Amino acid sequence: MNDEQNLGDDIQDSGQEQGQDRQGEGAEAPAEADRLSELAKELEEVRQHVLYAQAETQNVRRRLEQEKQNAAAYAATAFARDMLSVKDNLDRALAAIPEDLRSDEKMKPLVTGIEVTGRELDTVFQRNGITRIEAMGQPLDPNRHQAMVEIPSAEAEPGTIVQEMQAGYMIKDRLLRPALVGVARKD
Numbered sequence: 001m002n003d004e005q006n007l008g009d010d011i012q013d014s015g016q017e018q019g020q021d022r023q024g025e026g027a028e029a030p031a032e033a034d035r036l037s038e039l040a041k042e043l044e045e046v047r048q049h050v051l052y053a054q055a056e057t058q059n060v061r062r063r064l065e066q067e068k069q070n071a072a073a074y075a076a077t078a079f080a081r082d083m084l085s086v087k088d089n090l091d092r093a094l095a096a097i098p099e100d101l102r103s104d105e106k107m108k109p110l111v112t113g114i115e116v117t118g119r120e121l122d123t124v125f126q127r128n129g130i131t132r133i134e135a136m137g138q139p140l141d142p143n144r145h146q147a148m149v150e151i152p153s154a155e156a157e158p159g160t161i162v163q164e165m166q167a168g169y170m171i172k173d174r175l176l177r178p179a180l181v182g183v184a185r186k187d
Contacts, residue, residue: 074171083125125169136163139159146181152187160183161183
């Protein structure tokens with residue numbers, strides 16, 4: 001009976017130990033669940049930060065690529081503006097030559113040289129995306145034309161360009177220099 005009693009005591013002690021273990025597990029289980037929940041939240045926050053950083057990196061990459069394309073496309077803008085004054089002076093030189101001198105055999109090479117230089121400059125402009133803005137007979141476009149004077153006109157609609165004082169130019173899709181114009185107004 002002693003053996004039976006010892007065996008019963010052992011079983012009882014074992015049951016109590018298991019009960020205590022289960023109670024300890026019960027106390028640890030909510031703590032572990034809380035810790036697991038915290039870790040899941042942190043993981044989600046880290047995922048959000050990573051996604052945000054990736055998106056920001058992609059945006060920066062796109063922005064830099066666009067800036068690089070613009071820099072390549074419009075690198076010659078300052079030089080092109082400077083060349084416009086050369087073009088203007090060539091046009092003025094041609095306009096200043098009277099008709100009788102144009103037909104003079106001694107002046108023909110000079111006139112031809114100025115004309116060829118003007119055409120070559122036009123070709124270089126065209127090759128580089130520089131185009132002249134149409135002005136005469138067009139309605140005034142403040143994005144391309146700068147009205148300098150209003151001219152009374154019975155023939156033209158008010159707001160129509162009737163005089164071009166200086167040619168305007170675009171470089172690709174950007175304004176290089178506005179056309180300086182005179183605009184019709186009602187008489």
